[in-house]
Amino acid sequence: MALADAHTHLEQFAAQEIPGILQRAQQVGVACIIVAGVTEESSQRVIALAEEHQGVYAGVGIQPSDVKGPLDARACQRLKALAHSNPKVVCISEVGLDFAPGMPSLEWQRQALRQQVRLARELGLPVIFHSRERPGHIADHYETLKVLAEEKVEEVGGAFHYFQWSQEIAQACFDLGLYVSIAKPLLRLPALQAVVKDLPLERLVLETDSYPQPFKRNRLRWTEPKDVLAVAEKIAELKGILLEAVARATTGNLLRLLKGKVAIPTEAP
Numbered sequence: 001m002a003l004a005d006a007h008t009h010l011e012q013f014a015a016q017e018i019p020g021i022l023q024r025a026q027q028v029g030v031a032c033i034i035v036a037g038v039t040e041e042s043s044q045r046v047i048a049l050a051e052e053h054q055g056v057y058a059g060v061g062i063q064p065s066d067v068k069g070p071l072d073a074r075a076c077q078r079l080k081a082l083a084h085s086n087p088k089v090v091c092i093s094e095v096g097l098d099f100a101p102g103m104p105s106l107e108w109q110r111q112a113l114r115q116q117v118r119l120a121r122e123l124g125l126p127v128i129f130h131s132r133e134r135p136g137h138i139a140d141h142y143e144t145l146k147v148l149a150e151e152k153v154e155e156v157g158g159a160f161h162y163f164q165w166s167q168e169i170a171q172a173c174f175d176l177g178l179y180v181s182i183a184k185p186l187l188r189l190p191a192l193q194a195v196v197k198d199l200p201l202e203r204l205v206l207e208t209d210s211y212p213q214p215f216k217r218n219r220l221r222w223t224e225p226k227d228v229l230a231v232a233e234k235i236a237e238l239k240g241i242l243l244e245a246v247a248r249a250t251t252g253n254l255l256r257l258l259k260g261k262v263a264i265p266t267e268a269p
């Protein structure tokens with residue numbers, strides 16, 4: 001059984017942690033892990049990590065909280081050069097809009113998102129994106145989807161990372177040909193469980209958004225890519241189907257989204 005983690009920040013872990021994290025993931029069948037850059041510099045580190053490790057792939061992008069102004073043509077050229085620098089760059093990520101208080105100007109964020117979706121289309125890479133609403137303003141997500149639609153994201157496809165919203169917002173993603181990416185909030189949010197229970201398996205991918213969590217004093221409780229297994233098990237339980245069916249579908253979905261750029265060794269029957 002092969003599982004896949006569509007979104008992590010493994011480059012933020014200490015280098016000596018990486019082999020153990022990858023081994024623990026491999027032990028539960030995680031065969032593909034995408035590490036998303038958040039700045040130009042982190043995108044470079046992500047590519048180095050992908051180059052070094054089997055089953056690790058890279059996303060390049062500037063995340064909304066790191067937008068420092070309009071993304072100029074030279075910055076776009078540098079991102080493009082990064083994407084071209086290695087065949088293991090498989091998506092533009094992490095990009096998006098963040099409406100939470102204290103985030104950079106939304107005008108800059110929108111411009112950066114538009115430029116990066118245009119880059120994704122130029123490169124033929126899917127977009128794995130972030131969207132966070134102002135507290136109580138769930139409709140903000142439609143704003144993110146509107147920008148993506150205006151930039152014709154459906155030409156390359158994509159996934160809404162860390163999805164934990166309503167059936168209606170999921171449907172708006174599906175209408176754009178996008179996947180929704182389910183993470184560990186599914187394990188603890190009954191409202192999300194009720195939504196995911198009825199979402200079509202053929203539109204779901206899995207992720208952990210793993211990054212170092214020193215605020216959890218017990219290191220064993222830090223989220224790692226191995227935890228996609230728990231997310232897959234929860235989906236199987238909610239839908240009343242076999243874990244194997246969830247793994248096959250969600251991994252297949254991610255591979256389709258990545259347009260054959262990721263190869264997972266075929267398993268023995």
Ligand SMILES: [Zn+2]
Pocket residue numbers: 007008009036094209
């Ligand atoms: Zn992330």
